Amino acid sequence: MRTRFAPSPTGQPHIGGLRTVVFSWLLARHGNGQFLLRVEDTDQKRTVPGAVENLLEGFRWMGITPDEGPEVGGPVGPYFQSQRLDHYAYYAGELLRTGHGYRCFCTKERLDEVRADQQARHLPTTGYDRLCRTLPPEIIDANLAGGMPFTVRLKVPLDGVTVAPDILRGEVVFQNKTLEDAILLKSDGYPTYHFANVIDDHEMGITHVLRGDDWLPSAPLHVLLYQAFGWDMPIIAQVPNVMGNDGKKLSKRHGAEPILFYRDNGYLPEAIINYLAFLGWSYDDKTDILSVDELIRAFSLERVHTAGAIFDLERLRWLNGVYIRALPLDDLLARALPYMERPAAEGGLPDTIARPLDRDLVRRVLTLDQERMKTLADAATLTPFFFEETLAYPPEWLIGKGLDAATALAGLRRAYAVLADAPAWEAAPLEERMRALADELGQKPGPLFMGVRVAVTGRKETPPLFETMLVLGRARSLARLEAALALLAAHTPSPA
RNA sequence: GGCGCAUUCGUCUAGUGGCCUAGGACGCCGCCCUUUCAAGGCGGAGAUCACGGGUUCGAAUCCCGUAUGCGCUACCA
Secondary structure, X not given: OEEEEOOOOOOOOXXXXXXXXXXXXXXXXXXXXXXXXXXOOOOOOOOOOOHHHHHHHHHHHHOOOOOEEOOOEOOOOXXXXXXXXXXXXXXXXXXXXXXXXXXXXXXXXXXXXXXXXXXXXXXXXXXXXXXXXXXXXXXXXXXXXXXXXXXXXXXXXXXXXXXXXXOOOEEEEEEHHHOOOOXXXXXXXXXXXXXXXXXXXXXXXXXXEEEEHHHHHHHHHHHHHHHHHOOOOXXXXXXXXXXXXXXXXXXXXXXXXEHHHHHHOXXXXXXXXXXXXXXXXXXXXXXXXXXXXXXXXXXXXXXXOOOOEEOOHHHHHHHHHHHHHHOOHHHHHHHHHHHHHOOHHHOOOOOOOOOOOOHHHHHHHHHXXXXXXXXXXXXXXXXXXXXXXXXXXXXXXXXXXXXXXXXXXXHHHHHHHHHHOOOOOOHHHHHHHHHHHHHHHXXXXXXXXXXXXXXXXXXXXXXXXXXXXXXXXXHHXXXXXXXXXXXXXHHOOOOO
């Protein structure tokens, strides 16, 4: 079994395109076959420099590695179509020789005119008017002798039908009269997608072609080409596209970000693969979490949907959280650290915090925040107060729910005393003492604890208070409490 | 306009003639746990299976129409 991904290097593949890649890759792995990468750079005008490198970087990060392709090479290369021009020229010649193709000398201008005319008259069928299909040999020779540029077109049967097999939906039947004599070889000697694709898939021994269902309308052209060459067809699956929340094909417009965006925002490759695999494919009626290995074992084309699916970032976030929670602490540490240490402008901790971070401290912090993280980037947004010197927050946050400023201040003073007196700086005894204090003050623990929480972290939402103070340490906790006392005192009108 | 594909809770999906008064998951709401936030547990709202006709004792499941959406209609892929 051999599958391939055949992108054109015209920009960054986004999450929607990635889904088809995941299917292809999973299928190849499932079948113990090869997954190849072939770059379809046949449109010089649209080729973006660096696009291939970028793509490969994204793939590497995802752990989706081609068995053959531009970087690793392989027995059926080259893997850039721009380096295979001789193949296409040869096969175009074959088509001309066998009468399945013909030279077309029409200019771009004439083609535009024909199209404009057809549209103006609201003709049911648009497309090339096949003028050159019946050109007398003398004219062809004369044109050739005169050095006139030409394209090679496919000679589509005028009537009858062509059936395009699609493993997902059966056979799709097309009336030949609705088909166009598609251009196979452009006048610059480059092939069009249809031509290069068929030839390369054949020459590279591709057994299963997975591609977006936007290719379905041109499937009969490919069938005709396979027939013209007398080649066996690979199994073809036109998988549905991933759509934006407006139901249209996912694109940059929908915030369809390139793959590396997800890396930079702290998503785990395994979560993305899991999410994407279940977009248009399912295992059974209750499973939605499968590891990469399990996916490889379980994946099959039979359970791929034919309807398009809308990309749901919320669900990806949830799944990402599931994967983060399942990470062994050391893995989490290794993976989260770069997100914390990167510059603040890139989402890291405030720049005032010295790098490198104390790994032991980070480990303890992550122990507390692991179950609160949805992305690795959260490791930086949830935790600055563990590392910062001074805290900034509105003084009124120190006033627990249902308390007035004076009561809160008094409570906080007592809390400071109780904590400062604590014989051991350990979570359980600390909590015990604080609960006793609440009792003594006739307060509920909640509001009292909230005052301490804000004093010590500057936030209203944190991991459990006493474990947090444990990580912070006695000295820092008490110092922050002192600072809070001063802040609240200044903010509270004296009772005099 | 022509051609093609698709259509089950807001979203991802299960379902291949009776097990479906349609199951699971995300999200949402409520309750529990609880010092906050999460996580977790429990429960709830949410789909006349796009609509209309058939076939059948029986249809989300088969057939035919209609509608809607999407895609293609380039010397782009």
